Amino acid sequence: MGWYFRHYAERVSDEKPVKVPTTILLKWFAKLLAPMKLGLVAMLLVAIGSIGLSMVTPYLSKLIVDEGIMGANMGSLTFYAVLLALAAVAQWGIGASRRYLSAYLNQRLLYGLRTRAFKHLMEIDIQYITGRPAGRMISLITNDINAIGEIVTSGAIDLLINASTIVGALSIMLSMHLTLSLAVLSVLPLMVVVTYFFARKTRSAYRETRVKISKLTSSVEQSVAGARVAQAFTKRKNIDFSSFESVSRETMAANVRATLIFSLVRPSLDAINALVAAILIGYGGMLVASRQLTIGTLIAFYGYVQMFFRPVIMLTTFYNTLQSALAAAERVYSFLQTQPSVKDESYAKELEIEKGEITVENVYFSYGSNPVFENLNLKVRPGEILAVVGPTGAGKTTLANLLMRLYDPQKGRILIDGHDIREFKLGSLKRQVALVPQEPILFNDTVLENIRIGFPDASDEDVKRVVASLGLEKLIENLPDGYETVISPGGENLSMGQRQLISFARAMLKNPKILILDEATSSLDPYTEAMLQDAMMKLITGRTCIIIAHRLSTVKLADRIIVLDHGKIVEEGTHDRLLRRGGLYAKLYETQFGAPKLTAKSEAGPLESSSR
Ligand SMILES: Nc1ncnc2c1ncn2[C@@H]1O[C@H](COP(=O)(O)OP(=O)(O)OP(=O)(O)O)[C@@H](O)[C@H]1O
Ligand SMILES: [Mg+2]
Numbered sequence: 196m197g198w199y200f201r202h203y204a205e206r207v208s209d210e211k212p213v214k215v216p217t218t219i220l221l222k223w224f225a226k227l228l229a230p231m232k233l234g235l236v237a238m239l240l241v242a243i244g245s246i247g248l249s250m251v252t253p254y255l256s257k258l259i260v261d262e263g264i265m266g267a268n269m270g271s272l273t274f275y276a277v278l279l280a281l282a283a284v285a286q287w288g289i290g291a292s293r294r295y296l297s298a299y300l301n302q303r304l305l306y307g308l309r310t311r312a313f314k315h316l317m318e319i320d321i322q323y324i325t326g327r328p329a330g331r332m333i334s335l336i337t338n339d340i341n342a343i344g345e346i347v348t349s350g351a352i353d354l355l356i357n358a359s360t361i362v363g364a365l366s367i368m369l370s371m372h373l374t375l376s377l378a379v380l381s382v383l384p385l386m387v388v389v390t391y392f393f394a395r396k397t398r399s400a401y402r403e404t405r406v407k408i409s410k411l412t413s414s415v416e417q418s419v420a421g422a423r424v425a426q427a428f429t430k431r432k433n434i435d436f437s438s439f440e441s442v443s444r445e446t447m448a449a450n451v452r453a454t455l456i457f458s459l460v461r462p463s464l465d466a467i468n469a470l471v472a473a474i475l476i477g478y479g480g481m482l483v484a485s486r487q488l489t490i491g492t493l494i495a496f497y498g499y500v501q502m503f504f505r506p507v508i509m510l511t512t513f514y515n516t517l518q519s520a521l522a523a524a525e526r527v528y529s530f531l532q533t534q535p536s537v538k539d540e541s542y543a544k545e546l547e548i549e550k551g552e553i554t555v556e557n558v559y560f561s562y563g564s565n566p567v568f569e570n571l572n573l574k575v576r577p578g579e580i581l582a583v584v585g586p587t588g589a590g591k592t593t594l595a596n597l598l599m600r601l602y603d604p605q606k607g608r609i610l611i612d613g614h615d616i617r618e619f620k621l622g623s624l625k626r627q628v629a630l631v632p633q634e635p636i637l638f639n640d641t642v643l644e645n646i647r648i649g650f651p652d653a654s655d656e657d658v659k660r661v662v663a664s665l666g667l668e669k670l671i672e673n674l675p676d677g678y679e680t681v682i683s684p685g686g687e688n689l690s691m692g693q694r695q696l697i698s699f700a701r702a703m704l705k706n707p708k709i710l711i712l713d714e715a716t717s718s719l720d721p722y723t724e725a726m727l728q729d730a731m732m733k734l735i736t737g738r739t740c741i742i743i744a745h746r747l748s749t750v751k752l753a754d755r756i757i758v759l760d761h762g763k764i765v766e767e768g769t770h771d772r773l774l775r776r777g778g779l780y781a782k783l784y785e786t787q788f789g790a791p792k793l794t795a796k797s798e799a800g801p802l803e804s805s806s807r
Pocket of ligand 2: 591592593
């Protein structure tokens with residue numbers, strides 16, 4: 196695999212090289228193929244027919260030559276010639292069905308695998324996805340899965356056909372003429388050595404190209420995602436294309452190297468084949484001349500020899516394809532085996548949240564080595580509006596993530612109405628608890644659909660009603676195509692305020708019992724600000740709300756404020772009481788909310804100067 200692979204593996208070191216035993220992969224293949232039993236049986240029948248026919252053909256040639264031509268028997272000549280023609284027609288039909296069947300089965304397998312991988316991607320831990328370049332996942336779902344498809348369906352049948360052809364042809368050859376067979380088979384060691392040599396070379400070349408393709412996809416993906424930022428910071432002509440260029444060049448080099456090896460394989464094997472023909476004509480010709488062999492038998496023998504060596508050659512290429520498919524299968528298999536840490540527990544049920552009381556009990560949570568929370572305790576009364584404030588990195592978003600079960604705490608538990616949230620089916624929890632994230636996440640779809648994502652069963656009227664209830668009709672009217680306005684990827688064509696408002700509508704549509712709002716830190720124009728404030732008021736009434744607050748106006752809405760610092764609740768109370776206490780809250784207020792007195796940024800200015 197050479198320098199390239201090691202180099203790559205070092206740079207993207209999070210990906211431990213997966214080693215999955217071949218037996219496990221084979222069992223997995225068998226499981227994947229199980230639902231296609233019928234198609235595979237049809238394939239098998241077609242294959243048997245194909246082998247049978249090809250075994251018969253050279254023998255027919257022998258009969259034509261020996262009986263028809265040499266024996267000058269017009270009747271049998273015509274008879275066998277007609278049989279030969281019929282065999283050709285049958286072979287045509289069988290060949291066509293074999294191709295169709297294998298393409299069909301291949302596509303069905305690909306479809307199943309792709310869907311499964313995509314579904315898995317949606318269920319797996321966010322940590323797993325965010326920790327890897329998106330391009331690698333894309334490459335896995337496209338390139339790697341394609342490589343598996345080729346081998347598992349057509350590959351398996353080809354293997355079977357080739358193996359039986361070898362056995363069949365060899366037994367016929369041996370029974371026809373032992374010494375002639377042995378003479379021809381003398382080239383077999385040469386063939387094996389050449390095959391083995393190329394197999395090793397192509398295997399590493401294959402692996403290399405696959406790694407490069409995945410790297411190239413990652414690079415393109417990152418460049419596309421970063422293009423806007425890159426162009427904002429540098430003049431276009433200064434943008435550094437060298438890293439993409441070098442990945443692209445490596446991909447080319449790897450492919451050219453693989454092609455070079457491939458271009459040597461066929462000619463080498465063809466040369467060996469020619470050697471076989473020479474032996475056959477030389478020694479076989481002698482046998483015919485000395486009347487130890489009929490000319491028809493020699494011709495038929497030549498047919499069987501061809502039949503014997505072609506699958507041998509094909510098996511060598513099969514071996515290479517198998518290697519590359521196994522490498523791809525290892526990746527896909529281990530991806531599908533990665534269990535999400537957050538999943539429905541066996542005892543999970545559809546539970547209704549009646550009151551909306553939240554209890555956080557002795558929660559310990561850590562993303563990696565350093566814990567964010569060591570022993571967090573918190574109680575939120577039904578219908579209470581709780582504001583959470585604290586410096587950046589205090590753990591506010593993490594708390595929201597835990598409440599939504601994006602992660603599970605390592606110790607302790609979180610209860611809603613006295614039920615551990617793990618007793619809820621994930622779907623049931625997510626239907627009743629809404630999260631408005633710090634950064635609104637919008638999809639490349641219409642405004643209507645972006646809102647509906649919160650509750651897919653909602654009708655167009657439901658969406659419009661919710662928008663009206665938040666007082667946002669104006670906002671939608673101002674968009675170029677109203678509800679049908681297509682949001683560009685990442686929401687680029689909307690202002691920050693508009694994105695947040697859409698995010699509000701999405702949460703409102705669920706009519707959640709519990710709302711978690713991670714307020715955005717971006718400052719907005721006074722008009723949008725007022726609209727947002729207004730909408731937020733309407734959004735929070737009548738539910739239990741945890742608002743991670745960055746604005747003074749929001750904090751003032753709250754029944755109670757908690758101050759989080761380094762994962763601990765250091766202060767708790769109302770705005771006025773906390774201010775009088777003169778602790779961290781007062782300090783945050785002075786440095787950040789306090790700003791309105793010093794600058795023109797108004798009360799709505801962000802509580803914190805920066806966010807992560
Ligand atoms: N996905 C993650 N993987 C690893 N560490 C994380 C992850 N998300 C957050 N952290 C870490 O956990 C701690 C708490 O982060 P969190 O996002 O909860 O802070 P926050 O209070 O929401 O900050 P901000 O006000 O800037 O949004 C930080 O030290 C952060 O570096
Ligand atoms: Mg945060």
